[in-house]
Amino acid sequence: MNTLMLSSDNEDIGKAAEIIKRGGIVAIPTETVYGLAADALNGDAVRKIFKAKGRPMDNPLIVHISDISQIYSLVREFPRKAEILAEKFWPGPLTIILPKSDIIPDEVSAGLDTVAIRFPSHKTAQKLITLSSPLAAPSANLSGSPSPTTLRHVYDDMNGRADAIIDGGDCEVGVESTVITLAQDIPALLRPGGITAEQLRSAIGEIKVANAVTQPLGDGERAASPGMKYKHYSPKAEVILLDGENDEFYGYINGIKDRNAAVLCYTEDMENIELPCIPIGKKYDYSEQAHLLFAALRKADEMGFDTVYARCPGKKGVGLAVYNRIIRAAGFNIISLKGAEKK
Numbered sequence: 001m002n003t004l005m006l007s008s009d010n011e012d013i014g015k016a017a018e019i020i021k022r023g024g025i026v027a028i029p030t031e032t033v034y035g036l037a038a039d040a041l042n043g044d045a046v047r048k049i050f051k052a053k054g055r056p057m058d059n060p061l062i063v064h065i066s067d068i069s070q071i072y073s074l075v076r077e078f079p080r081k082a083e084i085l086a087e088k089f090w091p092g093p094l095t096i097i098l099p100k101s102d103i104i105p106d107e108v109s110a111g112l113d114t115v116a117i118r119f120p121s122h123k124t125a126q127k128l129i130t131l132s133s134p135l136a137a138p139s140a141n142l143s144g145s146p147s148p149t150t151l152r153h154v155y156d157d158m159n160g161r162a163d164a165i166i167d168g169g170d171c172e173v174g175v176e177s178t179v180i181t182l183a184q185d186i187p188a189l190l191r192p193g194g195i196t197a198e199q200l201r202s203a204i205g206e207i208k209v210a211n212a213v214t215q216p217l218g219d220g221e222r223a224a225s226p227g228m229k230y231k232h233y234s235p236k237a238e239v240i241l242l243d244g245e246n247d248e249f250y251g252y253i254n255g256i257k258d259r260n261a262a263v264l265c266y267t268e269d270m271e272n273i274e275l276p277c278i279p280i281g282k283k284y285d286y287s288e289q290a291h292l293l294f295a296a297l298r299k300a301d302e303m304g305f306d307t308v309y310a311r312c313p314g315k316k317g318v319g320l321a322v323y324n325r326i327i328r329a330a331g332f333n334i335i336s337l338k339g340a341e342k343k
């Protein structure tokens with residue numbers, strides 16, 4: 001397939017809208033990560049997304065809207081808590097799961113009775129939706145790899161697989177949207193992102209955080225969000241997380257001699273580390289870490305490293321999203337350095 005490269009000017013967005021209306025798939029920029037979009041109400045078009053990504057058909061997609069009024073035909077219920085979240089956080093990096101209406105094709109909801117809805121703030125995405133239709137769009141990476149946050153990442157994964165790619169610059173947030181389900185009595189955070197658990201609680205009160213956010217699923221345990229059960233965000237290199245204080249971390253890292261390894265570290269760490277460093281921002285700047293994380297994981301592969309060591313990040317605010325992605329990239333492989341002998 002020949003992939004058309006488009007800009008974010010009006011004429012090119014118009015061309016992308018025509019492709020969507022004809023049942024094609026287009027990689028689009030959003031404020032979180034790039035998405036691979038199709039007309040959400042066209043099951044055949046949506047099927048092409050799964051094929052292009054190599055995505056299992058039992059993993060449902062998010063439907064993107066560009067105006068709140070579009071939600072009423074997509075869901076059966078729009079409860080007060082959803083309204084509050086929509087008023088406060090849309091457009092923005094929040095996805096809300098609600099009981100679905102009959103017009104949602106099975107391909108989108110993967111046979112569930114619910115649908116995930118998001119109103120992105122990226123202007124290009126909004127214009128395209130307005131000109132075409134609500135768009136079903138997962139992240140535009142090959143299934144399993146880190147989500148694309150730059151045009152080049154999308155090109156690397158989707159050239160030859162998507163009908164077109166729209167250039168919208170680098171993604172601001174850098175990790176996928178926060179996913180919350182309101183299709184149950186007590187709302188639950190299924191995936192942390194740019195809108196934090198703290199912000200959600202201050203808006204609607206009690207929410208649970210799904211176990212799968214911070215832990216591997218146990219044998220036979222069912223994922224509330226099917227995406228949680230798959231290995232995710234992994235570069236080709238093996239990722240190993242190190243949990244410890246500065247001295248313990250530096251001591252361990254500087255003792256490594258037998259691996260072709262790089263270190264994902266905070267900018268403050270760099271002068272203390274002898275291995276090659278890929279910085280992901282300052283220690284307490286979780287937003288910067290979210291912004292840089294996926295690019296850093298891809299960079300480790302581009303630079304040809306076999307192993308990537310990373311610090312176990314904090315879990316507050318947007319830090320929880322960074323933690324959630326990095327433990328999956330590491331396949332939950334965490335070495336605790338606490339109390340280990342210091343160098």
Ligand code: TXA
Nearest residue numbers: 032034035060061114115116138139176177225226227
């Ligand atoms: O920021 C984002 O959300 C990006 C951009 C493109 O908008 N999209 C994205 O989509 O990350 P995707 O498909 O990579 O992740 C969607 C997640 C998956 O973990 C999926 O299992 C979950 O949301 N999900 C979708 N619909 C669901 C539903 N009805 N119930 C439970 N989980 C659902």
Ligand code: MG
Nearest residue numbers: 138139147176
């Ligand atoms: Mg994804």
